Amino acid sequence: MMKTQSVSIPPRPSALMSSLRGLGYSPETALADMIDNCITAGAANIEIDLRWDRELPVVAILDDGKGMGEQTLVDAMCLGGEGPESARAPGDLGRFGMGMKTASLSQSRRLTVLTRLPGSAVHGLCLDVAVIARDGWVAEIPDPRPEHAFVTKLTKLRSGTLVLWEQLDELSGLTGLSKEAFYLRLEEIRSHLGMIFHRYIDGDASRIAIVLNGRAIKAWDPFQSDHPATQAMPSQRIRHAETSFTIQPYVLPHRDRFENETAYDAAGGPGGWGARQGFYVYRGKRLLVSGSWLGLGSSRTWTRDESSRLARIQIDLPTNMDREWRIDVRKSQARPPGVLRTRLTDIAARCRGAAREVFAFRGQGPRVRGARGEAHAVWLASASPRGIQYRINRDHPVISACRAAVGSQRPLDAVLSIIERSMPVERIWLDVSESEGAAVPELDTYEVVELSSQLVELGRMLPPSMSTDQRVETLLRNLPGDLTALRATLKQKIEETDG
Structure with missing residues (x-):
């Protein structure tokens, strides 16, 4: 039996590093990957420093987690680390053993990690893109340590880890920006992190505090759980x-x-x-x-x-x-x-x-034939072989009152049918789509007076057995928006008419 021969094909450091740096991280997704590591390390507080510098901004991420020993740090700086096949604890947010390296080096050309265990001294390693391209897969021990305020903060913590991104380049999208554009971008990063980690900041996960440039990041709940109408x-x-x-x-x-x-x-x-x-x-x-x-x-x-x-x-x-x-x-x-x-x-x-x-139906529920409250709905939806059909409710109290005033059902039904069949559904849908949900404009004073005068005329046609409040609610039930001013004016006018 012939022995299979093999040939060593080690990756070229410079080429592989260029590929890894182009994985498509944005600053916010890269920072999220860093925060994952902080959470896995059991941190309760995570502080990020990201200041504007047109030429050379520096990013620092400090946490008060359990820190790493020297060999653990070496393993963490190795590309691949604990791969996807490794069993992970429920609270371990790692995945491929690549995140800290690929995320950091997608934004910067130099990654420095300083860390300490309880009762031990601070130690660190540095990955530099230029050094790897020249010497292969090696990490350097930073000497002297980088000059940053968080280095001093780390020495005062019982344990923790500091990650520094130095030599940010064009891949980060944060270099060369004007000060105004930089801080607008910073707000986008803040919003993203508040969304990604909202359950950790203010939810059902283990609580953490994330601070960016001295300001706490607020959680954004996608499901608006506290809103009574959710x-x-x-x-x-x-x-x-x-x-x-x-x-x-x-x-x-x-x-x-x-x-x-x-x-x-x-x-x-x-x-x-x-x-x-x-x-x-x-x-x-x-x-x-x-x-x-x-x-x-x-x-x-x-x-x-x-x-x-x-x-x-x-x-x-x-x-x-x-x-x-x-x-x-x-x-x-x-x-x-x-x-x-x-x-x-x-x-x-x-x-x-x-x-x-x-x-x-603006949160009021669909109005369908046979449904509870149908009598007070202006529009009814009913299924047919041609799809959903919308019709004006002929049994609405105001429609019934108008029919009685006209003295004949046929003319009024003809007018309603013309309105139903000429409704510009496509144009309405297009306008709603283009206006991000069709907000209802607030009524100004003139519109309140004009509409209330028109509604008073309809109110006179309603059965005299109805109270003033019942008439007002019947006339306004299906109108959208804030009706506080209109409701008060209409009630006053109806009472004056009745008097």
Whole structure:
């Protein structure tokens, strides 16, 4: 039997390093990878320093976690470290053993790590792109230590780790910016981290505090759990590959249910409502995917559209399902296993349908024939072979009163039919899409007076047995927006008329 011969083919350091630096990290995804390591190390406090310097900004990340011994640090600086096949604890947010190196060197050309265990001295190692290209896969012991305020802070901690990114270049997207542009970019980073780690900052995970340039990062809850109009649909536990995960769909409130535009915009999250719809995939309570339909769909693949903008679905994965969900090295993408696609599609379709009703009926619920409260709905929706048909409710108290005043049903029905069949549905849909949800304009004083005068005339036609408050609520029930001023003016005018 012939012996198989082998040939050594070590990677060329400069070429491989250039490839690893081009994995597509942004500053925020790279910093998120650093925070993962801090959480895995049991840190309670994480401090990031990122100051503007047109020529040479430096990034520093300091945590008060358990720190590393000398050999552990050597292993951590080795590309590959603990690979994806290694068993990981539930709180270990690592994946490929590449994150700290690839994330750091995607932004900078020099990575320095200083660390200490309880009761030990600070020690460190440095990876320099130029040194690796010249000497191969070696790390240097930094001497002297870098000059940064966090170095002194580390020496005063019982234990912890400091990561420094030096020599940031064009890959980071942070060099060469004007001061104003730099700090605008910093706000985007702040928002991203508040979204990715919201369950750690203010949620059901082990609590951590993240501070960026002296200011605490605030959590952003994608599901607006504290809002009374948020609908939590039934959660499900799904078993797969000898383990299981949970899925929880939510339908968020309509724009009209937020107290003001600022609150509504904040609930939309980074990128806005359109970008943030869909699945939110968590791994160990750390957010991986922040709004995506994951390539799912029924007759066709779903896209981000206006009717589903209020649908958000939480998937909680354990850390041992990485292979099945094909988690990528940046921990920013996940793809569901093929055997689960049908079930996930069914769950998402129900959530999208419920979100569509809230979006279309401004959170008041759909008005369908036979439904409770139908008598007070102006518009009714009914299914037909040609799809959903919308008709004006002929039994609405105001319509009934107008019919009685006209003395004949046919002329009024003819007018209503013309309105129904000439409704510019396509134009309305286009306008809503282009205006990010069609906010209802506030009524000014002139409009309040004019509309109240018109409604008083209708109020006179309502049955005399109805009280003033009943008339006002009947006339205003389906009108959107803040009606406080209109309600008060209308009530006053009706009382004056009755008097």
